Amino acid sequence: MISSPWLLLALFLAIAAGFFLGRMETRRRRRLRRGPRGLPTFLSRDTTTSPRDHALEALLSSTDTDPDTVDTHLAMGRLFRKRGELERATRLHQRMADNPELPETVREDAALELARDYLSAGLLDRAEALLQHMVDHGNRHAPLAMRQLMMLFEQERDWHSALNTGERLLRRDASVAPVLAHYCCELAERLNPREENARRRLLHRALTFDPGCARASILQGQLERAAGHPERALRAYRRVRRQAPQHLPLVLDDLAACFSDLEREDELFDMLLDLSLAHPSSALLRRLVPLLVARGGEGEAVRFLTSYLQQHPSLEGLGELASLALGGEGPAETAPESPNAQEQSLRLLGALTKRAANTGYQCSQCGYRATKMHWHCPSCKHWNTLAP
Numbered sequence: 546m547i548s549s550p551w552l553l554l555a556l557f558l559a560i561a562a563g564f565f566l567g568r569m570e571t572r573r574r575r576r577l578r579r580g581p582r583g584l585p586t587f588l589s590r591d592t593t594t595s596p597r598d599h600a601l602e603a604l605l606s607s608t609d610t611d612p613d614t615v616d617t618h619l620a621m622g623r624l625f626r627k628r629g630e631l632e633r634a635t636r637l638h639q640r641m642a643d644n645p646e647l648p649e650t651v652r653e654d655a656a657l658e659l660a661r662d663y664l665s666a667g668l669l670d671r672a673e674a675l676l677q678h679m680v681d682h683g684n685r686h687a688p689l690a691m692r693q694l695m696m697l698f699e700q701e702r703d704w705h706s707a708l709n710t711g712e713r714l715l716r717r718d719a720s721v722a723p724v725l726a727h728y729c730c731e732l733a734e735r736l737n738p739r740e741e742n743a744r745r746r747l748l749h750r751a752l753t754f755d756p757g758c759a760r761a762s763i764l765q766g767q768l769e770r771a772a773g774h775p776e777r778a779l780r781a782y783r784r785v786r787r788q789a790p791q792h793l794p795l796v797l798d799d800l801a802a803c804f805s806d807l808e809r810e811d812e813l814f815d816m817l818l819d820l821s822l823a824h825p826s827s828a829l830l831r832r833l834v835p836l837l838v839a840r841g842g843e844g845e846a847v848r849f850l851t852s853y854l855q856q857h858p859s860l861e862g863l864g865e866l867a868s869l870a871l872g873g874e875g876p877a878e879t880a881p882e883s884p885n886a887q888e889q890s891l892r893l894l895g896a897l898t899k900r901a902a903n904t905g906y907q908c909s910q911c912g913y914r915a916t917k918m919h920w921h922c923p924s925c926k927h928w929n930t931l932a933p
């Protein structure tokens with residue numbers, strides 16, 4: 546136990562000295578990290594301390610009229626935005642865009658960056674007004690501004706405005722046409738089913754923008770079948786094979802219904818057989834196997850599947866084969882009470898392969914996975930990038 550006041554005082558001084566030296570060392574290390582110049586200080590993540598705000602003001606006021614430093618300023622603004630320092634990015638770009646002493650091209654660059662700041666900050670009204678101004682006043686970045694506007698309207702699901710802006714862009718950039726076809730499809734899907742002619746016109750317009758738009762054909766098929774025109778629906782669905790065979794599974798149910806409406810089921814079998822050889826897919830096989838069994842019995846179906854799987858091996862096909870080998874009972878886990886070992890193995894194989902094959906849809910751009918089809922990727926916002 547410490548009893549002497551002198552000893553207590555010495556202990557207190559030792560602790561104070563240690564604390565002081567620790568602070569000195571921390572400051573020295575901070576100085577080393579900052580380096581000799583002012584820029585890293587300015588770029589610090591800490592946005593609250595006033596010396597750094599003063600540094601920002603000083604930098605802005607001292608060099609924003611100097612054309613030699615504008616590239617650095619623009620780069621810094623983008624860096625601020627990337628780091629989430631949107632208030633700083635906005636102030637920097639705003640000052641540059643408003644500065645009449647800077648060349649017009651620089652002010653146009655700054656305006657585009659400012660619009661991107663607004664978009665990042667979720668200030669959609671401001672972003673829209675600025676981008677629209679850029680488009681209307683012939684800013685040299687007008688095509689980029691139109692792209693940004695389209696994305697903004699997509700976010701707001703304002704398909705009319707997106708389409709109007711996209712049509713202006715189409716005059717300068719033909720690559721936007723497939724996206725415009727999807728805007729028409731979005732508009733058609735939102736119309737009342739009773740407005741058949743308006744929907745027909747929109748889908749026709751979609752196919753004018755992009756003759757390869759499978760979504761427009763699928764919607765046309767649905768519309769015509771619901772309107773009592775199975776022959777027209779069939780024509781639309783058949784077009785999908787040429788446009789995007791990977792999307793054929795989306796129309797198989799409706800295709801079968803059309804052939805049934807027309808009492809031409811034999812044609813369905815021929816079509817499925819032809820499609821499954823030309824564009825192998827699990828969904829096609831699933832449709833085809835029961836028809837094979839109905840026409841030629843299980844033996845015929847097993848022979849077809851065995852030969853088919855040698856050319857187009859797939860987990861789903863293997864599952865179908867296991868089901869057939871079990872006599873059509875399916876690989877469900879509801880096995881009989883005392884199955885033999887071979888039967889048990891087939892059931893397990895069937896159940897596992899079907900479970901493993903059930904993969905849904907995946908985006909070719911970002912890898913996003915979904916259990917249902919999305920024409921607009923919810924993750925990367927690309928159009929028509931999901932496929933089975």
Ligand SMILES: [Zn+2]
Nearest residue numbers: 908911922925
């Ligand atoms: Zn994606």
